[in-house]
Amino acid sequence: MKPSGPTERRRLRGRQDECAALETVIDAVRRGESRALVLTGDAGIGKTALLDHVVASAHDVRVLRAVGVQSEMELPFAALHQLCAPILDRLDQLPKPQRTALETVFGLSHGEAPDPFLVGLAVLGLVAEVAAERPLLCVVDDAQWLDQASAQAVGFVARRLQAESVALLFGARGTVRDLRGLPELEVHGLGPDDARALLTSEVTFRSDGRVLDQIVAETQGNPLALLELPRGLTASELATGFGAIGHDSLTGRIEETFRERFAALPSDSQLFALIAAAEPVGDAALVWAAAGRLGVPSSAATAAETDHLVSMTERVIFRHPLARSAIYHAASAAARRKVHLTLAEVSDQDVNAERRAWHLAAAATGPDEAVAAELERCAGRARARGGLVAAAAFLQRALELTPEPGVRANRALAAAEAHLHAGAFDVALRMLAAAESARLDDLQRAKLNLLRGQIAFSSGATSTAPQLLLAAARKLEPLDVELARETYLNAWGAARFADRAGAGDLPEISRAVVQFGAPPGPPRAMDHLLDGLTLLVTSGRAAAASDLRQATDMFAREDATIAWGWMAVTAPFLLWDDDGARAICSRQIQIVRDTGALEQLPFYLAALSVVVARSGDLAAAEALGAEGAEVRDATGTSLVAYGPLYVASLRGTDEARAMIEATLSRATEQGQGLAASIGHWASAVLHNGHGRYEEALAEARLASPDPLDLHPSAWALPELIEAAVRTGRPADAQEGLDRLTRTTAPAATQFARGVEARACALLSAGSTAEKYYLQAIDCFSRAGLRVELGRSHLLYGEWLRRENRRVDGRSQLRAAHALLSAIGMEAFAERARRELAATGETVRKRVRVENPTELTPQERQIAELASSGLTNADIGERLFISARTVEWHLRKVFAKLVISSRKDLRTALGDR
Numbered sequence: 001m002k003p004s005g006p007t008e009r010r011r012l013r014g015r016q017d018e019c020a021a022l023e024t025v026i027d028a029v030r031r032g033e034s035r036a037l038v039l040t041g042d043a044g045i046g047k048t049a050l051l052d053h054v055v056a057s058a059h060d061v062r063v064l065r066a067v068g069v070q071s072e073m074e075l076p077f078a079a080l081h082q083l084c085a086p087i088l089d090r091l092d093q094l095p096k097p098q099r100t101a102l103e104t105v106f107g108l109s110h111g112e113a114p115d116p117f118l119v120g121l122a123v124l125g126l127v128a129e130v131a132a133e134r135p136l137l138c139v140v141d142d143a144q145w146l147d148q149a150s151a152q153a154v155g156f157v158a159r160r161l162q163a164e165s166v167a168l169l170f171g172a173r174g175t176v177r178d179l180r181g182l183p184e185l186e187v188h189g190l191g192p193d194d195a196r197a198l199l200t201s202e203v204t205f206r207s208d209g210r211v212l213d214q215i216v217a218e219t220q221g222n223p224l225a226l227l228e229l230p231r232g233l234t235a236s237e238l239a240t241g242f243g244a245i246g247h248d249s250l251t252g253r254i255e256e257t258f259r260e261r262f263a264a265l266p267s268d269s270q271l272f273a274l275i276a277a278a279e280p281v282g283d284a285a286l287v288w289a290a291a292g293r294l295g296v297p298s299s300a301a302t303a304a305e306t307d308h309l310v311s312m313t314e315r316v317i318f319r320h321p322l323a324r325s326a327i328y329h330a331a332s333a334a335a336r337r338k339v340h341l342t343l344a345e346v347s348d349q350d351v352n353a354e355r356r357a358w359h360l361a362a363a364a365t366g367p368d369e370a371v372a373a374e375l376e377r378c379a380g381r382a383r384a385r386g387g388l389v390a391a392a393a394f395l396q397r398a399l400e401l402t403p404e405p406g407v408r409a410n411r412a413l414a415a416a417e418a419h420l421h422a423g424a425f426d427v428a429l430r431m432l433a434a435a436e437s438a439r440l441d442d443l444q445r446a447k448l449n450l451l452r453g454q455i456a457f458s459s460g461a462t463s464t465a466p467q468l469l470l471a472a473a474r475k476l477e478p479l480d481v482e483l484a485r486e487t488y489l490n491a492w493g494a495a496r497f498a499d500r501a502g503a504g505d506l507p508e509i510s511r512a513v514v515q516f517g518a519p520p521g522p523p524r525a526m527d528h529l530l531d532g533l534t535l536l537v538t539s540g541r542a543a544a545a546s547d548l549r550q551a552t553d554m555f556a557r558e559d560a561t562i563a564w565g566w567m568a569v570t571a572p573f574l575l576w577d578d579d580g581a582r583a584i585c586s587r588q589i590q591i592v593r594d595t596g597a598l599e600q601l602p603f604y605l606a607a608l609s610v611v612v613a614r615s616g617d618l619a620a621a622e623a624l625g626a627e628g629a630e631v632r633d634a635t636g637t638s639l640v641a642y643g644p645l646y647v648a649s650l651r652g653t654d655e656a657r658a659m660i661e662a663t664l665s666r667a668t669e670q671g672q673g674l675a676a677s678i679g680h681w682a683s684a685v686l687h688n689g690h691g692r693y694e695e696a697l698a699e700a701r702l703a704s705p706d707p708l709d710l711h712p713s714a715w716a717l718p719e720l721i722e723a724a725v726r727t728g729r730p731a732d733a734q735e736g737l738d739r740l741t742r743t744t745a746p747a748a749t750q751f752a753r754g755v756e757a758r759a760c761a762l763l764s765a766g767s768t769a770e771k772y773y774l775q776a777i778d779c780f781s782r783a784g785l786r787v788e789l790g791r792s793h794l795l796y797g798e799w800l801r802r803e804n805r806r807v808d809g810r811s812q813l814r815a816a817h818a819l820l821s822a823i824g825m826e827a828f829a830e831r832a833r834r835e836l837a838a839t840g841e842t843v844r845k846r847v848r849v850e851n852p853t854e855l856t857p858q859e860r861q862i863a864e865l866a867s868s869g870l871t872n873a874d875i876g877e878r879l880f881i882s883a884r885t886v887e888w889h890l891r892k893v894f895a896k897l898v899i900s901s902r903k904d905l906r907t908a909l910g911d912r
Helices: 006-011 018-029 048-059 077-092 096-104 116-131 146-162 192-202 209-219 225-228 237-238 252-264 268-276 284-294 321-330 333-348 353-363 371-384 388-400 406-422 425-437 442-458 465-476 479-498 504-517 527-538 541-557 561-574 578-596 598-614 618-634 644-653 654-670 672-687 695-703 713-726 731-742 749-761 767-785 786-802 804-822 826-838 857-867 872-880 883-897 902-911
Strands: 034-040 063-069 136-141 166-172 185-187 311-314 316-318
Touching: 006 048, 018 034, 018 048, 018 857, 048 166, 048 695, 063 077, 063 116, 077 116, 077 136, 077 146, 077 321, 096 116, 096 284, 116 136, 116 166, 116 883, 136 252, 136 442, 146 166, 146 333, 146 388, 185 311, 185 425, 192 209, 192 225, 192 695, 192 902, 209 406, 225 252, 237 311, 237 857, 252 268, 268 311, 268 316, 268 333, 284 333, 316 321, 316 786, 333 353, 353 371, 353 388, 371 388, 371 442, 388 406, 388 425, 388 826, 406 425, 406 442, 425 442, 442 465, 465 479, 465 504, 479 504, 479 527, 504 527, 527 561, 541 561, 541 578, 561 578, 561 598, 598 618, 598 644, 598 786, 618 644, 618 857, 644 826, 654 672, 654 872, 672 713, 672 826, 695 713, 713 731, 713 749, 731 749, 749 767, 749 786, 767 786, 786 804, 786 826, 804 826, 804 902, 857 872, 857 902, 872 883, 883 902
Parallel strands: 034 166, 034 185, 063 136, 136 166
Antiparallel strands: 311 316
8 A cells, every 4th residue: 555645645654564464454355355453552653544544545445434432432333323324225135133133223113122143243244245246344443432332243243254355444542342352453653763754744943853852752653642742832842842741641641732722722613622522423413503502603613713623524523532532621511511401402302312311411410300310211222222331321320310319229220230231240339339328128128139149140259149149039038939039040050050069059049949938820940940959959859850850841842941041951951861951952042043142042052062962963063062152252151162072072082181171271260160060071081982091080070079969960970980990999980870870760761771771780790780781772772872872882892802702792892883983982982993903803993084075063064054944144143154154155065065056965964
């Protein structure tokens, strides 16, 4: 890129490297690729100049622009609307759920608040459609001031771009939370020579070179400082330099120059500039209307009259965001209130209700119930559009303006809940403190305790959350029975999540539920689950089995499971009921997709991937794991990916060890006891596969310290028994069997019977052992649990060989080797190969060779979905990618499978 003129060359002096990096981005987009880049640096460092330059140079690329505005940060989707407004005529090209999501958040239609990730997917689809006709450049400046809803959406799009001709360029001061992980280009100050040349272009009189060098050093080459700080200084003032810039912040000094320029303006121009600074979205019509009402002549708005601090085109544009801030804060409080009141008066009640309310709040001189009520109504509208952060901000401001103590308490609790859902935990706690300062009734006090417990759990304070939720549940008992029971279940889940030993707070919570008694009326699925979990702790597994079965059956049929996340599949997993778990997960995954409650999706995908893996379809389990990774990446969910972890342990690859170590490290750091148990269970499976029985025993013990033998502790017991038998520790194996039987006997599923029979076989001899092995094989075969079936053939074959029944042993070991190899359980298959070799039969060792035509997990998943009849748009919505990216992946799939159409997919996939 070459600067286009003298002014441009001056602004971009010394920026050859940055310009080259931006040229690379634009070239990639022209080639049909996608790129995202965040330009970071201090205020005035030159980010905007670079972005302006790339826009001016990209003549053959369509450009969309948005700018974050500090005073607009509480208005949901404001910046996103800036970016998308020019292309909203393409909305009809989106699938209906995505189209509805954007229409709702932009106020074009009314409906329930869409999931924020559905909004992001809709924007991704929109820009992909536009880029299909012409490469697209999206530029978002001052990203540090984006409203959170917009930041989340554009961050989502930037991460999901794959095969679209789209570039996303951001300018930001420092790190923006929703843009973390994207490629960054840090923009530094100019070098000494370029900085001095820029400075002397502003200083028109002769000056001491040493003074200029000092100025360059003190400004650290910041271009805006070099251009703005010398303005208005005489030769004698400049002779001593700027003086002590290091004492105050450079940004503060630049703002001071803008304040001085503002103070020197005529009074009418000052008032006009203040109106423009107080109007958050640069609405020129609104600024003109307010100026007219305040008697400001149009001549006061010319660039010359405002010293080029403000310019008026179709939008209001400031010389720099620091100029806006400086002007606003340089005015008196009374002048600001007057301007905000006028802006509220000229704002349309229906079209600009939220901005009008915000202006009224800024104009308030003290508590004002009318304004507070309007802010509360705006919070409801913002929440309905998916603007959780905006709703929280409106409620917080409403609280500040509320005069009546009783109303203050309710609004403080509402504000705390809104900040909790927006992820602002510290602010939520401050709102709770404000509520506590009021006189609370019993229900308000109980809800306060409930919110405190939910904040503790959501913010990672997992050790304190169970007791806080328990206290809240007890206070809710006489006030709201249903909410009390739901809070008890939340407390139980929080305790289980944090404590892998199964002791801790669970007994106390369970005793409290027993004392509370049964719910009035017909029990819900949630009630059966709570009662089953309570009985499991207080009376044992046999007493709990009936309620757990009822919960499993109802959760598989009801639509409300999404409220309980991973807790919903606890019941079937406690019953060794993979069929029940599959039914719940499959139904709920569809409901989650239909309703858009995507934050729940990772829980069900993780659980389903374990079930599918145990059925022997590791490729499908990996595809579910890949989808879960897409969702976790999109939603920021910190759930441990225990499906992929289990699959990796079954495959026995080196990758499994690294995944396990990372899981255990994070579980320790975040206090997730449940995640730690999952990690140790997977490690025990991995070591048993490789025949490292001492290590397997140690890991199985760490995975199953739980005296209640909840999952995954119960799942680790078969690993412990196998490893204990192989290491000559029959007492440890028998203790493990006794614990295992307490979990399997009440379950009475084929899975439970098979696991128990195989464990009994390991501890038995002669015909008794053989009877148990055959029983296990029959149960696993009936249940379709091919992983457990293959392992049972392997253990039976190993036993037969040790009994010197080589011919019979070979038959079982061949079956094991064939099945385990077909599944992809390479470590276990190698164990079977070694055992066959010990019987005198030679089996060639499998060598995994990288195959360039092998489908990746994502390609396999897309191919499977396409073969099931889903359209590219359907697949894209499910996998958080655009339909264009789906098409790009399918082209690669067709090439690898040597097919030419979707109708050939099912046959080609079956052949593999």
